[in-house]
Amino acid sequence: MxxxxxxxxxxxQGAGRRVSDDEKARAATIFDVARLAGVSHQTVSRxxxxxPNVRPATRARVEQAIKQLRYVPSPAARxxxxxxxxxxxxxxxxxPDYGPSSTALHFNxxxxxxxxxxxxxxMLETDAASLRSTAELLVRQNVEAIVLIAAQRAALDAxxxxxxxxxxxxxxxxDRGSMHRVWLDQYAGARLAVGHLxxxxxxxxxxxxxxxxxxxxxxxVRGWAAELGEHGLPAREPLVxxxxxxxxxxxxxxxxxxxxxxxxxxxxxxxxxGVIHALAEAGRSVPGDVSVVGFDxxxxxxxxxxxLTTVRQDFVELGRDAMAGxxxxxxxxxxxxxxxxxxxxxxxSTAPLGDAAPSAPSSASSKSGSRAAVxx
Amino acid sequence: MxxxxxxxxxxxQGAGRRVSDDEKARAATIFDVARLAGVSHQTVSRxxxxxPNVRPATRARVEQAIKQLRYVPSPAARxxxxxxxxxxxxxxxxxPDYGPSSTALHFNxxxxxxxxxxxxxxMLETDAASLRSTAELLVRQNVEAIVLIAAQRAALDAxxxxxxxxxxxxxxxxDRGSMHRVWLDQYAGARLAVGHLxxxxxxxxxxxxxxxxxxxxxxxVRGWAAELGEHGLPAREPLVxxxxxxxxxxxxxxxxxxxxxxxxxxxxxxxxxGVIHALAEAGRSVPGDVSVVGFDxxxxxxxxxxxLTTVRQDFVELGRDAMAGxxxxxxxxxxxxxxxxxxxxxxxSTAPLGDAAPSAPSSASSKSGSRAAVxx
DNA sequence: CTCACAATTGTGAACGCTAACAGCATCCGC
DNA sequence: GCGGATGCTGTTAGCGTTCACAATTGTGAG
Numbered sequence: 149m150x151x152x153x154x155x156x157x158x159x160x161q162g163a164g165r166r167v168s169d170d171e172k173a174r175a176a177t178i179f180d181v182a183r184l185a186g187v188s189h190q191t192v193s194r195x196x197x198x199x200p201n202v203r204p205a206t207r208a209r210v211e212q213a214i215k216q217l218r219y220v221p222s223p224a225a226r227x228x229x230x231x232x233x234x235x236x237x238x239x240x241x242x243x244p245d246y247g248p249s250s251t252a253l254h255f256n257x258x259x260x261x262x263x264x265x266x267x268x269x270x271m272l273e274t275d276a277a278s279l280r281s282t283a284e285l286l287v288r289q290n291v292e293a294i295v296l297i298a299a300q301r302a303a304l305d306a307x308x309x310x311x312x313x314x315x316x317x318x319x320x321x322x323d324r325g326s327m328h329r330v331w332l333d334q335y336a337g338a339r340l341a342v343g344h345l346x347x348x349x350x351x352x353x354x355x356x357x358x359x360x361x362x363x364x365x366x367x368x369v370r371g372w373a374a375e376l377g378e379h380g381l382p383a384r385e386p387l388v389x390x391x392x393x394x395x396x397x398x399x400x401x402x403x404x405x406x407x408x409x410x411x412x413x414x415x416x417x418x419x420x421x422g423v424i425h426a427l428a429e430a431g432r433s434v435p436g437d438v439s440v441v442g443f444d445x446x447x448x449x450x451x452x453x454x455x456l457t458t459v460r461q462d463f464v465e466l467g468r469d470a471m472a473g474x475x476x477x478x479x480x481x482x483x484x485x486x487x488x489x490x491x492x493x494x495x496x497s498t499a500p501l502g503d504a505a506p507s508a509p510s511s512a513s514s515k516s517g518s519r520a521a522v523x524x
Numbered sequence: 525m526x527x528x529x530x531x532x533x534x535x536x537q538g539a540g541r542r543v544s545d546d547e548k549a550r551a552a553t554i555f556d557v558a559r560l561a562g563v564s565h566q567t568v569s570r571x572x573x574x575x576p577n578v579r580p581a582t583r584a585r586v587e588q589a590i591k592q593l594r595y596v597p598s599p600a601a602r603x604x605x606x607x608x609x610x611x612x613x614x615x616x617x618x619x620p621d622y623g624p625s626s627t628a629l630h631f632n633x634x635x636x637x638x639x640x641x642x643x644x645x646x647m648l649e650t651d652a653a654s655l656r657s658t659a660e661l662l663v664r665q666n667v668e669a670i671v672l673i674a675a676q677r678a679a680l681d682a683x684x685x686x687x688x689x690x691x692x693x694x695x696x697x698x699d700r701g702s703m704h705r706v707w708l709d710q711y712a713g714a715r716l717a718v719g720h721l722x723x724x725x726x727x728x729x730x731x732x733x734x735x736x737x738x739x740x741x742x743x744x745v746r747g748w749a750a751e752l753g754e755h756g757l758p759a760r761e762p763l764v765x766x767x768x769x770x771x772x773x774x775x776x777x778x779x780x781x782x783x784x785x786x787x788x789x790x791x792x793x794x795x796x797x798g799v800i801h802a803l804a805e806a807g808r809s810v811p812g813d814v815s816v817v818g819f820d821x822x823x824x825x826x827x828x829x830x831x832l833t834t835v836r837q838d839f840v841e842l843g844r845d846a847m848a849g850x851x852x853x854x855x856x857x858x859x860x861x862x863x864x865x866x867x868x869x870x871x872x873s874t875a876p877l878g879d880a881a882p883s884a885p886s887s888a889s890s891k892s893g894s895r896a897a898v899x900x
Numbered sequence: 901c902t903c904a905c906a907a908t909t910g911t912g913a914a915c916g917c918t919a920a921c922a923g924c925a926t927c928c929g930c
Numbered sequence: 931g932c933g934g935a936t937g938c939t940g941t942t943a944g945c946g947t948t949c950a951c952a953a954t955t956g957t958g959a960g
Contacts, residue, residue, distance in 0.1 A: 177946055188910045193948060201908055220664050224609065225946035227600035228915045238644075244629050249620035253646040260645065260658075265665055268614075268644040269636065270629040282636075288596050289641055393827030422827050448824070451769035451798050553916055564940045569918060577938055601916035604945045902960085910953065915946105922941075928934090 176217040185213035196221055227290070235265045236474060237286030237294040237314075241274040241303045245391075246446050247463055248297050251319060254467025255295060262471060267291060276306035287312050293474045295319065296327075300361045315477040319470050321363040328477050330469040330485055334364050337459045337490035338371025341413050341441040344457070344492055346379055349501035350411035350439060355386040356399045356423060358415045362391070368415050368443060389415065393422040400426025403438075410438055410501055417442040417449045417458055424452065424497065435499035445493055454496035461490045552593035561589035572597055603666070611641045612850060613662030613670040613690075617650040617679045621767075622822050623839055624673050627695060630843025631671060638847060643667060652682035663688050669850050671695065672703075676737045691853040695846050697739040704853050706845040706861055710740050713835045713866035714747025717789050717817040720833070720868055722755055725877035726787035726815060731762040732775045732799060734791045738767070744791050744819060765791065769798040776802025779814075786814055786877055793818040793825045793834055800828065800873065811875035821869055830872035837866045 178196075182189040187210060194202050195210040202210075213219075227233045236259055240252050252268070259266045267289055269282045286294055294312065297319045298304045307316055308324045316327040321334050345353050355372045358365025369386055376383045387402060389395035396419030403412060404427050414420040420442035424434050432438050434454060442449060445460035469485040476484050554572075558565040563582060570578050571586040578586075589595075603609045612635055616628050628644070635642045643665055645658045662670055667690060674680045674696045683692055684700045692703040697710050721729050731748045734741025745762055752759045763778060765771035772795030779788060780803050790796040796818035800810050808814050810830060818825060821836035845861040852860050 179946080189946090190911080190948085191909060194909090197948085203908065206908085222604065222946050223665055224600045224603035225915090226948075228598065228604055228917085228946080229948045231915080233600065235643075240629075244620070244622070244625035246620070249625045253616075253620050253648070256644060256646045257648075260661070265643050267611075267641050268632060270632045272629070272633075285636070289599055393824050397827060418824060421824065425827060425829055428829075448769050448794060448797065451773060451801060453801050453804070453829070555916080565916090566918085566941080567939060570939090573918085577936095579938065582938085598916050601945085602918075604916080604947085605918045607945080904957100904959090906955100906957080908953105908955070911951085912949105913951105914949080917945085919944085920942090922939100924937105924939080926935100926937075928936095930932095 176219040178219075178221065180217055181210065181213045181219050184217060185210045233265075233290045233292060234263060235267060235289065235291050237283070237289065237291035238266050238268045238297070239279070239282055239286070239294060240268065240270045240297045241272075241279065242299050243272060244270070245299075247444060247461065248299060250463035251297055251467045251470065254464045255297075255319075255470045256467070258468045258471035259474075262475060264292075264471075264474075274300050274303045274306075276302065279303055279306035280310065283307055283310075283312055283316075287314055293317060293478060295470050295474060297470075299364065301363050301366075302361055304363065315474075317470060317473040317477060319466065321367045328473055328484055330466065330473045331487050332461050332466055333487045333489045334367035335371040335374070337443065337461065337492075338368040338413070339375040340490065340492045341443065341459050342372050342375035344494065345411045345413065345439055345441060345498065346375070346381070348411070348439060348498060351381055351501075352384075352406075352408045353381065353411045353413060354384055354403055354406065354409045356389050356396060356403075356412060356414045356419055357386040358388075358419075359390050360388060365415050368413075372413050384409075389419045391416055391418060393418045393425075395419060396422025397426045399423060401430065403427065404430035404432050411440070411498070412438060413441050415443055417444045417446045417452075417456060420449075420456055420458070420497075421452055424454075424456075435497050439498035439501075441498060449493075450495065452497070457495045457498040458493050459490045460493050462488055552595040554595075554597065556593055557586065557589045557595050560593060561586045609641075609666045609668060610639060611643060611665065611667050613659070613665070613667035614642050614644045614673070615655070615658055615662070615670060616644065616646045616673045617648075617655065618675050619648065620646070621675075623820060623837065624675060626839035627673055627843045627846065630840045631673075631695075631846045632843070634844045634847035635850075638851060640668075640847075640850075650676050650679045650682075652678065655679055655682040656686065659683055659686075659688055659692075663690055669693060669854060671846050671850060673846075675740065677739050677742075678737055680739065691850075693846060693849040693853060695842065697743045704849055704860055706842065706849045707863045708837050708842055709863045709865045710743035711747040711750070713819065713837065713868075714744040714789070715751040716866065716868045717819065717835050718748050718751035720870065720874065721787045721789065721815055721817060722751070722757070724787075724815060724874060727757055727877075728760075728782075728784045729757065729787045729789060730760055730779055730782065730785045732765050732772060732779075732788060732790045732795055733762040734764075734795075735766050736764060741791050744789075748789050765795045767792055767794060769794045769801075771795060772798025773802045775799060777806065779803065780806030780808050787874070788814060788816050790816060790818050793820045793822045793828075793832060796825075796832055796834070796873075797828055800830075800832075811873050815874035815877075817874055825869075826871065828873070833871045833874040834869050835866045836869050838864055 178189045178192050182192045192210050195207050240248055256266055267286060271282060283294060291314060293315045295317050296307060304318055304320050304324055309326050318327050318329045320329055321331050323329060342353060357369050373383045387399040389399055400423035403409060412423055414423050420440055424440055427434055427438055434440050442456045442458035445458045449456040449458050465488055472485045554565045554568050558568045568586050571583050616624055632642050643662060645662060647658060659670060669691045672683060672692060672694045674694055680694055680696050680700055685702050694703050694705045696705055697707050699705060718729060733745050749759045763775040765775055776799035779785060788799055790799050796816055800816055803810055803814055810816050818832045818834035821834045825832040825834050841864055848861045
């Protein structure tokens with residue numbers, strides 16, 4: 149022991165000077181620990197990595213030395229030799245909306261649990277050029293995989309097909325051959341919402357959609373149309389919004405003049421807020437005259453006037469699924485997670501078709517307590 | 525050239541086999557580039573790091589080789605020898621609210637512009653234990669500094685005083701001796717809001733505050749009280765909310781019964797939504813009977829019923845300030861940025877005191893197009 | 901006691917890069 | 931035409947780990 153190898157000599161820490169945990173003192177290395185514990189650096193490494201064939205007494209001695217020197221292994225040195233960084237890249241585009249932000253947060257936590265670090269690249273822009281250069285930036289950091297939380301189709305397309313050298317897991321509502329994907333089933337969620345309106349007796353159900361470049365929105369349009377079609381109901385042209393309450397308000401004004409219509413499926417809660425505002429302003433009460441369903445269940449939805457019936461998405465699980473997907477493609481684990489179906493949350497913005505009869509009058513039942521948050 | 529040094533020999537790439545850019549081919553190293561360009565690895569390193577004293581012709585040859593081999597330098601190897609990772613840690617606690625999320629996003633962009641990577645650790649919990657272990661986790665990744673976006677006082681306190689070995693820059697509204705700080709001036713913002721109400725003639729101005737553990741909220745309380753005090757107006761006990769629309773609603777019901785009160789300064793926009801809802805429900809019109817001012821200017825605020833007068837905070841600049849702060853403490857740059865003062869955004873939820881006298885009850889006038897809309 | 905064999909520990913040699921210095925032309929002034 | 935600057939380029943030595951072995955110690959059967 150105390151082998152006079154070139155390292156120990158090179159370090160040249162005078163035995164007396166070492167103790168002071170003063171400022172400039174360079175962080176301890178595996179050799180410092182080895183010397184203090186009276187073992188070779190390799191034995192320390194074995195302890196660090198929990199390898200077998202270390203006598204318990206030795207292990208204890210090493211652990212004691214580690215603690216005493218406040219030693220932490222260098223991730224750089226480790227990455228250099230193992231060729232694994234245990235680091236993932238996360239790209240989030242667009243404004244920090246509730247959905248993407250939540251997904252990112254829970255992905256982050258899941259990654260931490262799996263002992264991976266996450267280098268995040270958030271960006272407001274969503275053009276192909278900056279997206280690609282951001283992805284390449286992450287690759288240059290030697291991330292082992294990239295997770296892309298993409299709302300806009302363009303963001304997904306930007307990374308489609310290009311060979312980055314690392315796997316990409318997209319959190320997106322549309323499929324692309326070239327990358328793996330996890331998602332929440334927007335189509336099914338929309339059918340849930342529209343199905344609810346149909347059950348309430350509505351026949352003329354309009355739709356305020358998200359922007360055409362939004363994949364979630366497109367799936368919701370599909371679901372809306374499919375559910376209507378299946379019940380032999382007409383699907384009038386959707387009104388295309390931009391997710392903002394303002395665009396909901398604008399379309400709400402238009403809708404207010406459509407006297408046939410008795411229900412609106414709005415593609416997110418913010419726009420639903422605008423729609424309700426416009427309808428009420430035009431004297432069409434919600435849910436008295438018109439039923440409105442939103443999508444997302446943002447925290448505020450419960451406190452709209454009236455409290456909003458909406459479709460809740462589980463972003464917690466989505467974030468975890470993203471991490472599960474990463475582990476899957478990295479081969480450390482199982483297969484790609486299946487999409488989850490959102491839940492319908494019935495509140496007070498929907499009511500049975502009744503009082504104001506559009507074309508086919510019917511009597512209103514007074515069932516369904518309005519408030520009762522998560523009822524149904 | 526072509527020196528038969530141990531590296532080139534050790535690499536043992538058969539000259540014939542090298543060309544295939546097949547799958548398993550290990551990424552090119554600086555030696556591969558050197559060989560192809562017919563120079564030493566050190567010259568390649570000089571080109572990579574933009575050092576002087578490289579003949580333009582040589583530089584071009586090296587750059588050509590780099591491109592041809594699609595070579596990217598290994599950050600791990602670089603970090604190992606330079607002892608600099610160019611990586612920062614970012615801790616964001618609590619739910620992904622608008623403010624913290626925006627700040628994080630713009631910090632992220634600013635870091636990228638400064639050629640730093642950011643390892644993000646988002647966490648819902650805010651207890652000292654998990655916060656500290658998260659910070660230590662980041663330190664173990666050899667981040668050069670940690671940025672803490674802290675809303676709750678506890679989050680700040682958790683990292684206060686403990687020696688992490690790297691500087692901490694807190695984005696927080698209260699000061700702690702042990703760390704650097706950037707912030708938006710909540711106190712000044714609150715005075716702006718209350719000053720506006722006073723100018724409109726209000727004398728009984730109540731306050732719905734954030735939770736007591738929220739530093740922003742505490743500063744806003746201070747600002748509210750100070751502004752009132754300076755005008756010799758009474759500051760009744762604030763109603764303590766929890767930022768949610770729900771708590772705003774609850775306090776709104778209480779406030780509705782206070783017939784003295786003609787104005788409320790609410791500590792964030794979400795609670796203001798709840799307050800307005802409750803007031804309207806109780807027959808006290810906003811702004812006809814009561815003026816309401818919020819804080820934050822979330823995107824939805826403009827579409828509340830009525831559109832909300834509020835205080836806008838510039839989270840874009842705050843995020844950039846955080847990065848500027850990091851550069852400052854890292855010594856690469858100038859000094860800690862000064863706090864910024866928010867802007868008052870006047871919309872339709874505030875009006876001059878007039879119709880309804882504070883102590884003398886009166887009938888509500890129907891002035892002010894208070895958009896019947898969302899009011900119930 | 902001795903020897904084979906397992907358990908434990910130690911010894912170089914990478915990993916891919918930068919830092920420090922050494923070497924070699926080239927150029928300038930006298 | 932010679933000495934010394936002044937580019938430019940090359941050589942060697944680490945940075946702190948893990949990997950692949952080699953060496954040593956311990957154990958149980960004969």
